[in-house]
Amino acid sequence: MSLDIVSQSKCFGGTQATCRHASTETGCDMRFAVFTPPQAAHRPVPVVWFLSGLTCTEENFTVKAGAQRVAAERGLMLIAPDTSPRGEGVPDDPAGAYDFGLGAGFYVDATREPWSKHYRMRSYLERELPALVGRELPVDMMRQGIMGHSMGGHGALTIALREPARFRAVSAFAPIVSPMNCPWGEKALTGYLGPNRAMWRTYDACALIEDGARLPALLVDQGTADGFLASQLKPELLEAACEKAEIPLTLRRQDGYDHSYFFIASFMADHLRWHAERLG
């Protein structure tokens, strides 16, 4: 398993690169973006993973979130993976929908045909990519944080809840907090996993908490003018689950903000500082 650098640019004293590698889990070439802060020239640095939302690639966060400035100040590596397998032979939604198939891997290991061969984003992000990053990049894997947006917020929360010891800090922007209880999630989980809802619970942040998963703390920002707020995102479900489980949730309802990267950029510095404080 080797790592190709597709492009790189100096940025805030560090390096923003796009990398490509052949993935065993997804059975295709995968890309991810990595910002290496200037501090990595001298020592391994902590890493913050950013999982993106529907339709995104590794590029959206990289060019739109404005995260490199604070990451350079605080000495954080940033890694933004793609949101699905891609390439020849990777099946897409038959109708070309934006919310299933390419760009919409939903951070699951699919069990249904024809998705199960390539759509293994859970194992890719839990095992394969961290192993590659730990081997190839100047990173301290004992200090990892994870954040995400929308579908990627769901990804960040569920990965962290299943493996809390791996992450010292977790946060999300406008996450899908319960895919079992929204149209995006029901479509994706039915398609990738089949109709047995018991199999969905490990991919639902609220269900994981109900089933006993815990986090030491959690930061979530949610815009009040987000068009998906009532139908898909439903932060009140996470609020209720965390309250019952006594998980300290900082849920900030940001007045007037929508679902876009203009919202994410506005609060990115807060999130990176939250991570930096916990990553030491």
Add this chain to the structure above:
Amino acid sequence: MSLDIVSQSKCFGGTQATCRHASTETGCDMRFAVFTPPQAAHRPVPVVWFLSGLTCTEENFTVKAGAQRVAAERGLMLIAPDTSPRGEGVPDDPAGAYDFGLGAGFYVDATREPWSKHYRMRSYLERELPALVGRELPVDMMRQGIMGHSMGGHGALTIALREPARFRAVSAFAPIVSPMNCPWGEKALTGYLGPNRAMWRTYDACALIEDGARLPALLVDQGTADGFLASQLKPELLEAACEKAEIPLTLRRQDGYDHSYFFIASFMADHLRWHAERLG
């Protein structure tokens, strides 16, 4: 002349919008992006114009430069126009080249057919758009600054040199400092203006300075790893012209930076602070 808001999002406490209007100068609908800082709710605010480079629309700066954060802190409106006329009936480079026609207006008033009807970006930016902005937006037009990147750096420098009283602050990222002395410029000026090089001088920052134009100060950042540095950008020509004319030029050669928005974003805060100090 009216202004349609195509989209808007809250961003750093202000509003990032994309606007559309029917332009008399270019004979087509034009778009521009505007960031209105929170301070504009209480009083007219200064405005900084950002002119973009080849292939760009109003969107590139808006999503990639990370400028809104400092603009919100300092109370600056940001306006990013498109780089050419567009739409049905607007001619493009016959070969579809990226450096002429659509996305490559070069901030001139074309005098040659078939370009002269629509390619009037100089008059659009010197007269029509400022008049519209001054009438429709909460801006103090006595406090204007201008900056740009690459072709847009050329635009910012030449517009400011021709009309220094309009701008209290001028800066550029990797500007084309002398289109008369580089392939991009020679192609564009020949195409839009014809072969008589005497007609080109008002569109060449170095020639304008040689011919007597002056600015009170100028900030330019140029990456040393910029692939266009030696062939197209040639900051040493601006350095020589400014030295001879006693124009205080702060030219910073930024080690290892390329021509991308990762370079622009890295130094955007410096430029906005330069403008804010001069715009009061």
